[in-house]
Amino acid sequence: MRKLQQLSMVFSLTVVALLLGQTASAAQGQDFSKVEIKVSKVAGNIYMLEGAGGNIAASVGEDGIVIVDDQFAPLADKIQAALKNLGITDKPVRFVINTHYHGDHTGGNEPFNNAGSTVIAHDNVRKRLESGGTAGNGGSIKMEVKPAAKAALPIITFDHDVTIHLNGEDIRALHFPSGHTDGDSIIFFPKNNVVHMGDDFVRYGFPFIDVASGGSVQGIIEAMEKTSSQLPADVKVIPGHGALSNLDDVRAYTKMLRETSAVVQKALSDKKSLEQMKKEKILAPWDKFSGDFVNTDAFIETLYNSLTGHKGEFMKHN
Numbered sequence: 001m002r003k004l005q006q007l008s009m010v011f012s013l014t015v016v017a018l019l020l021g022q023t024a025s026a027a028q029g030q031d032f033s034k035v036e037i038k039v040s041k042v043a044g045n046i047y048m049l050e051g052a053g054g055n056i057a058a059s060v061g062e063d064g065i066v067i068v069d070d071q072f073a074p075l076a077d078k079i080q081a082a083l084k085n086l087g088i089t090d091k092p093v094r095f096v097i098n099t100h101y102h103g104d105h106t107g108g109n110e111p112f113n114n115a116g117s118t119v120i121a122h123d124n125v126r127k128r129l130e131s132g133g134t135a136g137n138g139g140s141i142k143m144e145v146k147p148a149a150k151a152a153l154p155i156i157t158f159d160h161d162v163t164i165h166l167n168g169e170d171i172r173a174l175h176f177p178s179g180h181t182d183g184d185s186i187i188f189f190p191k192n193n194v195v196h197m198g199d200d201f202v203r204y205g206f207p208f209i210d211v212a213s214g215g216s217v218q219g220i221i222e223a224m225e226k227t228s229s230q231l232p233a234d235v236k237v238i239p240g241h242g243a244l245s246n247l248d249d250v251r252a253y254t255k256m257l258r259e260t261s262a263v264v265q266k267a268l269s270d271k272k273s274l275e276q277m278k279k280e281k282i283l284a285p286w287d288k289f290s291g292d293f294v295n296t297d298a299f300i301e302t303l304y305n306s307l308t309g310h311k312g313e314f315m316k317h318n
């Protein structure tokens with residue numbers, strides 16, 4: 001058990017390292033004891049929690065608490081304390097919804113499960129947590145994922161969507177196929193006019209698309225177009241990573257994804273190789289999105305692999 005925890009921790013730290021643009025070895029020294037959980041009110045009884053890893057949404061009310069994503073295991077106590085400190089309810093976190101399987105969004109599953117919460121996610125989240133495998137863009141970005149402990153697996157899984165009726169709201173998790181991974185859900189809080197988009201929508205520049213775990217740029221674009229055409233204009237958008245956003249931010253992001261994919265698609269039609277595309281800097285006009293985690297070359301590679309269906313080599317694991 002302890003060994004499994006340590007192994008899943010290594011993966012989590014690697015993701016953090018990549019997100020923060022540090023080397024893995026620098027991040028091994030990351031001290032979660034220094035992480036503070038910042039809580040902000042989004043609307044009505046919905047809050048956003050930021051610490052390390054993916055953003056958390058919380059519905060806090062008379063029936064108890066529902067959270068979307070749970071960051072890293074060592075932060076679970078601080079997350080619980082931050083929710084309690086709101087002084088709204090003494091009732092527990094009854095449900096945790098995972099937007100996808102990555103360790104910076106599911107790392108707290110085990111402690112939350114042990115504390116009595118029920119973890120809910122798409123079928124593929126449970127499958128990928130259970131089996132482990134390789135996450136990556138099919139090329140230069142590659143992370144080995146160890147199988148998760150049994151206590152970290154979602155207890156309730158769904159194929160298309162699920163609704164939790166708590167705190168006077170129909171909280172709906174809706175699956176969108178092949179976006180950031182093949183197990184993504186976007187979570188809607190319709191009464192409060194808030195949505196948590198998981199890592200289908202992020203604010204750190206070019207997104208990490210986990211092509212090796214069934215993700216694709218086309219799927220993200222479809223998810224973003226479908227949701228932004230149906231949501232009210234003034235909806236508050238919680239991204240997987242980064243600051244609270246609105247639909248204009250989502251549209252600008254979607255436009256960038258559409259334009260950059262079209263450029264790479266055109267280069268593919270012109271029979272250009274991946275090396276040529278990088279050398280010719282075909283995404284230079286979008287360089288402002290180049291980040292430490294996914295720089296322009298890594299994003300060209302991501303789009304190339306996504307558009308050609310190349311998923312990279314899969315690592316063997318026990």
Ligand SMILES: [Zn+2]
Pocket residue numbers: 100102105180199
């Ligand atoms: Zn992710």
